[in-house]
Structures are given as C-alpha cells and as structure tokens.
Amino acid sequence: MNTSPVRTFFCALPLLAAFAGCHGAGDGRTRITFWALGAEGEHVAKLIPGFSKRHPDIDVKVQIIPWNAAHEKLLTAFAGESLPDMCQLGNTWIPEFRTLNTIDNLTPWVAASHTVHESSYFPGIWDTNVMDSLLYGVPWYVDTRVLFYRSDLLAAAGCAKPPASWEEWFDISAKIKARYPGSYANFFSTNNEWAPQVILGLEKGSSLLKENNTLGDFSGPEFTEAMRSFYTFFRNGWAPVKTAQIVSVYQAFAEGFFAMYITGPWYIGEFMNRLPDSLQGDWMTAPLPGPGGGIGLSLAGGSSLVMLSRSRHKPAVWSLIEYLSEPEQQLEFYRLTGDLPARVETWRDSSLAHNRYAGAFFRQLNHVRATPKVPEWEQIAQKVREYTELITMDQYTVEDGLRALDREVNVILEKRRWLLHGR
Amino acid sequence: MAGNRAVILFLGPALVAIGVFFFLPVLAAFALSFTDFDIYALGSFAFARFVGFKNYAQLLSDPLFWKAFRNTLEFLLIGGPLSIAVSLGAALMIQSKLVRWKGFFRTAFFTPVVTTLVAVAVIWRFIYHPRFGLLNYLLSLVGIGGVDWLGDQHWAMPAIILMAVWKNFGYNMVIFIAGLQNIPAELYEAASIDGAGRLQQLRTITVPLLAPTTVYISILTMIGYFQLFSEPYVMTQGGPLNSTLSIVLLMYQQGFRWWNMGYSAALAFVLFAFILVGSVIQSRIQKRWEAS
Numbered sequence: 001m002n003t004s005p006v007r008t009f010f011c012a013l014p015l016l017a018a019f020a021g022c023h024g025a026g027d028g029r030t031r032i033t034f035w036a037l038g039a040e041g042e043h044v045a046k047l048i049p050g051f052s053k054r055h056p057d058i059d060v061k062v063q064i065i066p067w068n069a070a071h072e073k074l075l076t077a078f079a080g081e082s083l084p085d086m087c088q089l090g091n092t093w094i095p096e097f098r099t100l101n102t103i104d105n106l107t108p109w110v111a112a113s114h115t116v117h118e119s120s121y122f123p124g125i126w127d128t129n130v131m132d133s134l135l136y137g138v139p140w141y142v143d144t145r146v147l148f149y150r151s152d153l154l155a156a157a158g159c160a161k162p163p164a165s166w167e168e169w170f171d172i173s174a175k176i177k178a179r180y181p182g183s184y185a186n187f188f189s190t191n192n193e194w195a196p197q198v199i200l201g202l203e204k205g206s207s208l209l210k211e212n213n214t215l216g217d218f219s220g221p222e223f224t225e226a227m228r229s230f231y232t233f234f235r236n237g238w239a240p241v242k243t244a245q246i247v248s249v250y251q252a253f254a255e256g257f258f259a260m261y262i263t264g265p266w267y268i269g270e271f272m273n274r275l276p277d278s279l280q281g282d283w284m285t286a287p288l289p290g291p292g293g294g295i296g297l298s299l300a301g302g303s304s305l306v307m308l309s310r311s312r313h314k315p316a317v318w319s320l321i322e323y324l325s326e327p328e329q330q331l332e333f334y335r336l337t338g339d340l341p342a343r344v345e346t347w348r349d350s351s352l353a354h355n356r357y358a359g360a361f362f363r364q365l366n367h368v369r370a371t372p373k374v375p376e377w378e379q380i381a382q383k384v385r386e387y388t389e390l391i392t393m394d395q396y397t398v399e400d401g402l403r404a405l406d407r408e409v410n411v412i413l414e415k416r417r418w419l420l421h422g423r
Numbered sequence: 424m425a426g427n428r429a430v431i432l433f434l435g436p437a438l439v440a441i442g443v444f445f446f447l448p449v450l451a452a453f454a455l456s457f458t459d460f461d462i463y464a465l466g467s468f469a470f471a472r473f474v475g476f477k478n479y480a481q482l483l484s485d486p487l488f489w490k491a492f493r494n495t496l497e498f499l500l501i502g503g504p505l506s507i508a509v510s511l512g513a514a515l516m517i518q519s520k521l522v523r524w525k526g527f528f529r530t531a532f533f534t535p536v537v538t539t540l541v542a543v544a545v546i547w548r549f550i551y552h553p554r555f556g557l558l559n560y561l562l563s564l565v566g567i568g569g570v571d572w573l574g575d576q577h578w579a580m581p582a583i584i585l586m587a588v589w590k591n592f593g594y595n596m597v598i599f600i601a602g603l604q605n606i607p608a609e610l611y612e613a614a615s616i617d618g619a620g621r622l623q624q625l626r627t628i629t630v631p632l633l634a635p636t637t638v639y640i641s642i643l644t645m646i647g648y649f650q651l652f653s654e655p656y657v658m659t660q661g662g663p664l665n666s667t668l669s670i671v672l673l674m675y676q677q678g679f680r681w682w683n684m685g686y687s688a689a690l691a692f693v694l695f696a697f698i699l700v701g702s703v704i705q706s707r708i709q710k711r712w713e714a715s
Binding site for chain 2: 072
C-alpha cells in the first residue's frame, strides 16, 4: 500500500497545501487521531485511503485499542487529557462520556449534513445516542440479540417453526426436553451474561430503573414476572443451571446439548466456521418471541462514532464521520468485518435484509430498546447477572433475589440521586 | 554545624523524591478513601463529597469484599506454606552433595521467576485446557476424568495456587541456599561423628539454624501473596463465580473498571492494615521463639 501511486501523490500534497494557505499544522495539513476498537480498528484502516483521496488535506491516524482494555484506556486518557479527536464508542458507554462532558453534541452537524439523516437509521439504535434530546454519536454498526436454534431438533420434537410467543417457547422447550431428556432446550450463560435476563424484563414492559433512573425497578411487577418465567426454564430442566459444564458453546450446540440460544450477530460467522458441515443446514436465526406473540424487544447494541470535545479539528472529524456513514462505506465495512450496517438502506440495497441468517436481525432491529442511559449501567448490569444467577441456583427466591438486587442497585445510584435531588 | 549541613545536602534530594513520589501519593490516597470520588467527580471535582468512614463501613458489609478476603486468605494459607516448603526442598536438593550440575538446576528453578507472567500464563492456559491440556492428559493416563481447571469454581483457585508456587519458589530457594551456606559444616561433621542420621541432622541442625531465614521468607511471602493480582487477572479475571477474585483484583475493578476511586482507596488501606497485622504477628512469633 505504501508504494501505491495514490500514496505517492499524497506525499507531494503538503507542498500544495502550504501554497494554498490551509489551516492546521505547520505544514498546512490537518491531522486527526481516530481511536477504533479491536477488529473494527484493524479493518477501518482499509477504508481510510478512500477518504484521503477525497480530503487530501486531512491526515487520519487510526489507533487500535483492544476491546477489553478500551473502557479503562478511555477514562485514563480523559484523566490524562490525551483523548483523540474522534473515537468509536460502544453505544452503552455514551451516557458515561456525556456525563464527563468529553463528547460533543452532533445535532447541529447532522442538521447541516447531506449524508447523515435520522430517517436512515433504526429508530431504537439512533435513540441510544440521544440524551436530553441531543445527539452525541452517529451509529456506525449495530448489534442486537436474536434466537439461534437447531431446526432439526425442533422438528424432531414436533415443532416446525421457532417460537412466536412465550407460551410457544415454553411449549417447545417442554417437547424438546421430553424428546431428549439428557439434553436441554435452551442455554442461558448466566455465569457471564446479563443480556437475556434484561431482554425478558424489557419485553414484559419493565423500565429497569425508575424515578428518572435514580432507583432500581427490578422488584417491580414487570421484571418480577419476567424473572418468574426465566426461572421456569431452570426449574423444569429446560435450561442447564450449571453453565460451567459448557466449555464450548459451539461444541455443545453441535452436539445438541441445547437447541435454542439467545445471542448476537457475531455468532453467525462463528457457527458457519465452527459447526461441522453436516450441521450447516440445521441451524437458523429468528427474532425473539414477544410475551404475547409478535416480535419481542431486544437490546439496541453496537458502536457509534463520536467527536471528542477537546478536538481542534472538528470539521475534519465530522467529514470522516460522514464518510464512514455513507452507504457504500457501510457495506464495505460489513464485508470486511461482518458487523451489521447501521443504515437501513444499506440492508435493502445489498439484499442483506434477505440474507438467510441476517434477515432475523433486520426484523429484530426494528424492535430494539436502549438500556437506561446512566453512567452506572454497566455496574448495575453486572449486579443483575449476579443476582439472576443466584436465583437460578435457588440461593434466593425470585422475589427475595430481586429485592436484594434493588437494594444493591439503589446503593450504586445514591450519587445520582444526590446530584439530581439532594444538592 | 557543618556536619548537619552535609547530611541535609546528601539526604535532601532523596528525601524530596521519596516525599513527592511516595508519601504524597499515599497521603492523597488516604484522603481519597474518605471521599466518594467516582466517575462524576472525575468530570467535575465539585461532585466529590467527604463521606467520612462510609467507604470503610460499606466495604465491611460488602459480601464481595469478604469473598475476595476469603479467596486471598485461601491463597495465602495454602500457597504460602506450600511455596516455602517447595523452596526449602529445592534448596536442600541443590545444596546436597549427591546432586551434580548444581548451577544448571539453580538456573532452571530460577527461570520462572524472571519470566514474564503473561508469557507464563499463555503456557499454563494450555496446560490447564480441559480438552487438550497436558495436565488432563497426564491425569487421563491414571484414569482420572477431565477437570475444567480454570472454569470450575472449586478448581480455579487450586490451579492458580499451583501456577503461582511454580512461578515464585525459585526466588525463596535462592535465599534458602544462602541461609544453608551460612551453616558451619563442622556442625554436620560433629553430628555425623556422634552418629546422627540425615533426618536427625535436618531436624536438629538445618531447621533451627535456618529459622531466621525462614521467618524472613515467610514475611516476604505473606506480603507478596496478600497482594495476589496478576495471576487471576491474566488467567481468570476473577471468575468463575468470583472464585479467584482477590482483594487487589477487586480494588483494581472498583478503581479502574467502575472508577469508584474512593472505595478503591479504602480497600487499599484495609489491605495495608491486614498486611501490617500479619507482619507484626509474625515478628512477635519470631521474637518469642528466639527468646525461648
């Protein structure tokens, strides 16, 4: 890539820029730093040459931050005042960085933009970037959870279709358990995941937190009902309580140890690569069933592009955000990473919406909701995981466990209550 | 006085450096432990509150803290003596007249100490792998079924202890060797002339004369093992079910994952108190032992 004529051409550009009297660094060029995370960081570098061709006066430096160190790294960089100009943020982190006043309101930029329009995005995903009716990030790629299932096992138990309501879900689970007593119908990875539990709560209409997100609402009637249903899976042996016995989800799924699993888009690629060829026709994805039928709610996940308030090159940052938001770049990025595009027209144009496995995600993405937009959410989510696991292990009853959970959540939210009411 | 001035001149730079880079941060952390410094306070310092002993009270009623405390204690009480015993055994073996290639063994046993932990962790993750691991392969030869070493909440801590002992025993071994070399050879000669066997010599000469070294090593080991962090951090992240969560790992999570700096600082001082009490008890035992 270093020897490409394009690159050579750009190397000569600083001279031209200097003559044209461009602003920015001493040599007349604008340099922006872009922190991208993990695999996205590796792949986005391949889209940058196209941007440089269009904006020869802007130098983009992509720095890759590993996902598991990203959050700590960003906060430390904030404390050390060494944040970049632009960054990829998991959309659940946006409230936190908004609270720190580190990311800019993008509403005026979008208002003047010809590329980024709210109507091009999934409403639930767009909403995760909005706080106090201002936009703080542009969705880059999206993810959500759907139901992955073994169609052959469901068929063997006498079910032609995946469940379309909770009642059907229980019914199918019971039939699979009856047909394969040594196996399970579902698998919930309660030892490290909170998403399925939270999704069930959202589907039952729980807002998770109440009173302007200052108190836990997990012991409220909606979440309690959802947890009773969740517990049913374990009590009836429809899902394994001891999750540690499953060392590899792929292997257990291939062996038919469980038939249904709620997880995200990255599993499409993993299952295609890791399941044996003989099984490739026997698994499918479906939108989550709603409690009373129809498509249920799922989580609005994914990453957004944000502009850091400290940046001195905001127009350059915005042009890069716009460039990466163009449908062509979105599609190319999907080809490179397998991350699902944030723009709806990208799905339609590329017939991704009719893709065998991705179609369920497209339908689900129109039924997604953001988790509560408070900086404490990640910490609260860990507590949800902890207590729901204890409930499945019968260390608590559903009611007692959720009351204990609310007590812990209320301690975590004490500062927030003080900030909003107490001062 | 000219002498005083010289003392100040020579000690001054070092004292200033220690003051700025050691005492000041420690004092600041101590002050922090009485505030609720968190993510909001990071945004604006006006959002930090003085909360008195609330962090300490909250900590002592936090089940997660006690879980971490028990785990750390388990690591300390099993891993510590085990590590000292292995170190002593290795030192005795290397000092033994029967063993050849002493230099080779000394170097080989010391190698894990100077190897980067992350590299060691990669190897040990292979060893502990439930399906393809060396350890389970060896166990299967004697008919023991596969154990998920790092994934099972009952086996994760023993697995961490085993790895930590392997990684650290070489250091104490070198100190033990120095201690052994300080024992006069005449004592052994006299003992063997009097008809004492090898075991009797070990019990009546080696062990008593090594006592000061052993106390020194056990205090160092205790201090080090109380601060268990990197092994679970790279191997298990504290899991499964918090079974390998140590006090320092909890401190790290509270401080840098959730940014609850006040709470995290309080944890640090509680840990400091534990280590202080542990050291005082050990040196008391040593004094009483020397007096008798």
